[in-house]
Amino acid sequence: MPNLERVVFVHGSGSFGAAAWPKQHGLSLDFDCLYLRRHGFAPDADPLPTDHGRDQEIVAEALGDGGHVVAHSQGAVCAMMLAVERPDLVRSLTLVEPACLSLTADLPATRAHIELMAPLFAERHALSDEEFLRAFVRRMFSADARPATSGEERRDAARLRLQSPPWEAPLSIVPGVQTLVLTGGWEPLYEEVAEYLAGTGAVHRVVPGGHRPHDTPQGDALIRAFLRAGTVRAAA
Incomplete structure (x- = not known):
């Protein structure tokens, strides 16, 4: 059986682990999927303040020798930060309604x-x-x-x-990493972030679905297609 490409899923500020990605469970048939729990989200312990550095370490450890990252809302912050610092690990980024507000603070x-x-x-x-x-x-x-x-x-x-205010995160654009931005078309805030990222080379797609467009059949299909294309690119 061939080795499967690793895909790491990074949740936002609500549900965590596999519960945050109910429509993406089936991807485990085609990819080596890990559904993470960010720092301070242990279900049996008191919550902790945001720690972007620790979140980056958690994602990097899960990626191992490298793979693809799919992140939602505030989880997109540490995903982007890691892609800037370790582009050798991040083969593609899928950012769903990314709360990367420090990029667009002046818009x-x-x-x-x-x-x-x-x-x-x-x-x-x-x-x-x-x-x-x-x-x-x-x-x-x-x-x-x-x-x-x-x-x-x-x-x-x-x-x-x-949680740390997302507009305070030390973010910069991710050069050279194939990026899909998926938004729900309901809130100008997230559309503004997505258009900013599209201006730096990301692909932006809008799927009606509120803050969780990845829960819709169309949003899930876009994520799957992007990951499959990323696997082909990695093998080329």
């Missing part, structure tokens, strides 16, 4: 988002996890957050409050 949609959210992050240490969750959801989605009642939901709320 209109991102600037408006920062102006809206920065005051909340500035006072987060004075807020309870529940208070931060309510304010975050209200500002981000113009909706009311569901109260955190279970232990898992309370850990999720605590973890959200500890």
Whole structure:
């Protein structure tokens, strides 16, 4: 049986591990898939603040001798950082709704988002996890957050409050790495990031599906096609 190409999946700020990628489980038939858990996301321990350096180490360790990285939302930050530092490991990047806001901080949609959210992050240490969750959801989605009642939901709320503002990440563009950016077409913020990356050579595709376009049949098909093309390129 031939060796399968490694694909590492990096989750965002919600679900983690395989639970964050329900439509991509079948890729394990064609690839050596690893579904990661970022720093501070242990299910049986207190949440920890964002550590981009440790997240990069986790992804690098999972890649081994090299492979493809598929990352969602805030997980795209450490994926891009690793691709810049270790292009020898990252054969392709698939970025789904990437929260790489430090790249576009001076552009209109991102600037408006920062102006809206920065005051909340500035006072987060004075807020309870529940208070931060309510304010975050209200500002981000113009909706009311569901109260955190279970232990898992309370850990999720605590973890959200500890996440680093994505516009503060030390990011730069990824030269020479084949990149697909998949967005849901629902939020100008993510479209702005995607168009910026398209201007640096990435392929941008829009699939209606909110913040999780990879959960749609079309989004999943685009990811699979891009990975298969990357395997062909790696073998050439």
